[in-house]
Amino acid sequence: MKGMYVIxxxxxxxxxxxxxxxxxxxxxxxxxxxxxxDKSLDKVGLAHKSEYIMSLIKDLPFGQILKLEL
Known part of the structure; x- marks a missing residue:
């Protein structure tokens, strides 16, 4: 999977x-x-990156878009 955006x-x-x-x-x-x-990340094949993604989301301000390279 290439780049991905988180909002x-x-x-x-x-x-x-x-x-x-x-x-x-x-x-x-x-x-x-x-x-x-959990279920949503598992459906898109990112369950193994869940901890990493959620650690970024925790500190992400509301409304900001973050580009992930996975």
Whole structure:
């Protein structure tokens, strides 16, 4: 897998914070709650990188786009 983009979005009211993973063409690959990434990362074949990805997301400000090279 080449480059990928991560976007952390702040939830409002009853909607939780969530994360989007997008590919080079900005196609949505995964969409998951910040506190529940496991199934979504597994579906796109990134379960083995889960700890690394979540450590980056933890410090990522809401609304900022981060490019990952995996």
């Amino acid at each position: 952390k979005v702040k939830g409002v009211a009853k909607i939780p914070d969530y994360v989007q993973l997008r590919d080079e063409q900005f196609t949505l690959l995964a969409y998951f709650r910040v506190d529940r990434p």
